[in-house]
Amino acid sequence: MKKITIIGAGTMGNGIAHTFAQKDFKVSIVDISDDNLQKAVATISKNLDRMVAKEKITSEEKIKTLKNIDTTTDFNQGVANSDLVVEAATENVELKLKIFKDLDGICKPETILATNTSSISITQIANVTNRKDKVIGMHFMNPVPIMKLVEVIRGKQTSDESTNTIMQLSKELNKIPVEVNDAPGFVANRILMPMINEAIYTLEENVSDVEGIDTVMILGMSHPMGPLHLADFIGLDVCLSILQVMHEGFNDEKYKPSPLLIKMVKNGELGIKTGQGFYDYSDGPRNKRVADQFKK
Secondary structure, three states, X not given: OOEEEEEOOOHHHHHHHHHHHHOOOEEEEEOOOHHHHXXXXXXXXHHHHHHHHOOOOOHHHHHHHHHOEEEEOOHHHHXXXXXXXXXXXXXXXXXXXXXXXHHHHHOOOOOEEEXXXXXXXXXXXXXXXXXXXXXXXXXXXXOOOOOOEEEEEEOOOOOHXXXXXXHHHHHHOOOEEEEEEOOOOOOHHHHHHHHHHHHHHHHHOOXXXXXXXXXXXXXXXXXXXXXXXXXXXXXXXXXXXXXXXHHHHHOOHHHOOOHHHHHHHHOOOOEHHHOEOOEEOOOOXXXXXXXXXXXX
């Protein structure tokens, strides 16, 4: 594995690119928007600056990391010679299926195609390709440069060779990979999202307020972050999408998204990325304030 391509320059895409580049892989970030690509590189540079300030890396290591990254809006050029492609586009089934069908037609036969999907079936994605044995899930956690876990998800026809390659590669990134089988939500979100959804129902039913619910889970359950704050951090639109996939996949009402979550997404209140979610981030994430509509 020498050349890695990341599809998507958003939060997860730039985080994955940062992580590979810091370990001296040659990384290409592909996105349809040049503005998105410029923002991604700026974000990576800023995050590297924080690491330098904390003396986790040197200034020379920052420069080397950035030199390992190139960007392009040319899909064919970006993926043609890659050994591994990691798709980190929007959590949309149709979009991902199109991307993987295109990748299969362009990439070398030996290229492994990975998806960072947090809930969509790896088997379904693999079925649009002619390399089902080389399609796999590589689900990083946000923020990628910091979080250790990588869920390595096997589709029904993912080979042992592909799985072992990605498990070993994850370790080379200084991550801790956990192999899981294909199922809606996999392990992380199958457990996490119902908890977040229940926290939203608890708020909706006026059992407690935002800070009260989060405080109970932080102090009572030793969670580092409350479920409503975590939902803001993930993105409420992402939470809704994952719950919808699980609701449909399992045909079980316990995964049905709460009406409040649906309403907030429709209103564009998506959490940190829009400045408003269960908390108000107009003064920045470090100075969050409870949103007025949730104050008692």
